[in-house]
Amino acid sequence: MLRVCLRKRRGEFTLAAEFSAPTPGVIGLFGRSGSGKSTLIDMIAGLLPPDEGEVQLAGTVLTDTRRGIAVPPEQRRIGYVFQDARLFPHLSVVGNLRYGEKRARNRPHYVRFEEVVQLLGLGTLLARRPHELSGGERQRVALGRALLAQPQLLLLDEPLASLDVARREEVLPYLETLRDWLSVPMVYVSHQFEEVLRLATSLVLLERGAVLSAGPVGEMSLRPELRSVLAPELVGSVLDGLVTAVDAASGTAELAIGSGKLQVSLEGAPVGTRVRVQLLARDIILATQPIQGLSVRNALLGTVTEVSADESAGVLVKVDVGGPLVLARITEGARQALRLAPGDAVWALAKAVSTRGHAFRLFRSPGPPSRSPS
Amino acid sequence: MTGLFGNAELDALRLSLAVAARSVAFSLPLAVLTAWLLTRARFPGRTLFDAFVHLPLVLPPVAVGYVLLLLLGTRGLLGGWLNAHLGIQLAFTTAGAALATAVMTFPLMVRAIRLSLENVDRGLEAAARTLGARPLDRFLSITLPLMLPGILAGAVTAFAAGLGEFGAVITFAANIPGVTRTLPLALYTAMQSPDGDALALRLAILSFVLGLAGLLAAELLVRRVRRLLGR
Numbered sequence: 001m002l003r004v005c006l007r008k009r010r011g012e013f014t015l016a017a018e019f020s021a022p023t024p025g026v027i028g029l030f031g032r033s034g035s036g037k038s039t040l041i042d043m044i045a046g047l048l049p050p051d052e053g054e055v056q057l058a059g060t061v062l063t064d065t066r067r068g069i070a071v072p073p074e075q076r077r078i079g080y081v082f083q084d085a086r087l088f089p090h091l092s093v094v095g096n097l098r099y100g101e102k103r104a105r106n107r108p109h110y111v112r113f114e115e116v117v118q119l120l121g122l123g124t125l126l127a128r129r130p131h132e133l134s135g136g137e138r139q140r141v142a143l144g145r146a147l148l149a150q151p152q153l154l155l156l157d158e159p160l161a162s163l164d165v166a167r168r169e170e171v172l173p174y175l176e177t178l179r180d181w182l183s184v185p186m187v188y189v190s191h192q193f194e195e196v197l198r199l200a201t202s203l204v205l206l207e208r209g210a211v212l213s214a215g216p217v218g219e220m221s222l223r224p225e226l227r228s229v230l231a232p233e234l235v236g237s238v239l240d241g242l243v244t245a246v247d248a249a250s251g252t253a254e255l256a257i258g259s260g261k262l263q264v265s266l267e268g269a270p271v272g273t274r275v276r277v278q279l280l281a282r283d284i285i286l287a288t289q290p291i292q293g294l295s296v297r298n299a300l301l302g303t304v305t306e307v308s309a310d311e312s313a314g315v316l317v318k319v320d321v322g323g324p325l326v327l328a329r330i331t332e333g334a335r336q337a338l339r340l341a342p343g344d345a346v347w348a349l350a351k352a353v354s355t356r357g358h359a360f361r362l363f364r365s366p367g368p369p370s371r372s373p374s
Numbered sequence: 375m376t377g378l379f380g381n382a383e384l385d386a387l388r389l390s391l392a393v394a395a396r397s398v399a400f401s402l403p404l405a406v407l408t409a410w411l412l413t414r415a416r417f418p419g420r421t422l423f424d425a426f427v428h429l430p431l432v433l434p435p436v437a438v439g440y441v442l443l444l445l446l447g448t449r450g451l452l453g454g455w456l457n458a459h460l461g462i463q464l465a466f467t468t469a470g471a472a473l474a475t476a477v478m479t480f481p482l483m484v485r486a487i488r489l490s491l492e493n494v495d496r497g498l499e500a501a502a503r504t505l506g507a508r509p510l511d512r513f514l515s516i517t518l519p520l521m522l523p524g525i526l527a528g529a530v531t532a533f534a535a536g537l538g539e540f541g542a543v544i545t546f547a548a549n550i551p552g553v554t555r556t557l558p559l560a561l562y563t564a565m566q567s568p569d570g571d572a573l574a575l576r577l578a579i580l581s582f583v584l585g586l587a588g589l590l591a592a593e594l595l596v597r598r599v600r601r602l603l604g605r
Contacts, residue, residue: 047500047503072503073500073503073504074504074507074512075506077506079505080500080501082497084497086495086497088498088516089520090519090520090602090603099502099505099507100505103505103506103507103511104506145505146504146505149505149506
């Protein structure tokens, strides 16, 4: 468990944030630029003293202004991956990677040098100098350097923000691998919802220096607080499903979601893989009767639990599909024609084969980790 | 070389090199410490301290030599004690010439080192902290290597300038052949003697070449270190 309750004034801006999130896991710290994300994690790292408050990690008090406790950053065992990598320019990649490892010599190691090099694909870079690396490579080295210090918590401050889209795709899979392979808890700061969605297990929503809402990602995807900071086309429920069948010929797979099944285009994920799906509210069609003669093959039967006004035209309907909830955005006219109200049985329809940015956005679900910091 | 220059010139050259080298060796650690204090530390009287360090730049060198004589001369405040208890004499010795040179070139050295320290990215030090480096470790493993171009530039500039220090040396250490008669003092002596014109010219050329070589060496060294640091 990471418990944070901090207050800091900086000129006109006041940060007063409080949240706790389960560890291990990836805590997505999401908010617009200027919402205080970096200030918050600088205080968690101990690099910035808070005006008042406390930080607790797995029962250990790292900061407590009332009791005068302020463990210095060098003794916190908190790794930090900065937006600008901050590799040491006078050291080679090996020198950078070994820097933290050497200083963690008298602690039990849970990741070894060779593992990190292999995991992050750094083998060919070892002899290079930081200025000979691309932006994506630099971030991978920074990530490896932080991990080799054997941290008990890893802070990532928008590690992809300074990279272009192609370079981001070069780093993101490595982050997913780390998440699934190690159980080192992470705080992942971003103002890109897609990154948070791909990586996080729980979400802390920061707005103007305060925590607007916090909870597991699936639950958070349904909350109005998140909708208030997201672009309307990004609103949709996030579900974790299990691959139950694979059709290699057509490149599709069947996912079990609640009591229903979804056909999705998905390759390279064997039966049993957990997959995270975002069902975008604008792409879900609701029907009060089973539909025939329609090309849409994904129909999840469920019950309407809530109908609420949506700030961007129309209404949002929340449907319980046998456990998980699905959000659908329909027009007010459609709602009246169907006379939708809580308790009604409906079919939620979504297209089977769809590309990214459409009804399904597929990500690997956070899996059970195999290694943990002592 | 021996064909062109006689024993007097070579003695003066050797002495100048020795004095400048000793002065740099003595003042370098202090200059790094001073630069660090002036850049990073917060203490009362910092501005005054800053001004004091830079004083030799604006004072007449003879005045600096005179103050040194008052303090460290054989009957000076500190010099008397040093002489009586430790048997150390600074005035009128090669060590004294080196000390006077060190005082005069100190501000030059501090300036170059301070500039390089100000350019060290504090973010890198913060990164080192999160990787478990304690303050002294951080300074030695990150800050100092990144300051290296400035330290080298400061040392070489101070060395080159130290070869030519005149006023403070002649006042504090006098003009003793083979002991404190460095290049500029030898040049001055030659100019004072009726048949010293040729010697004076040779010494002037020597000083000129030495100074130029020093500055070029500094530039090349700094470039090379910068390349090593990837900048």
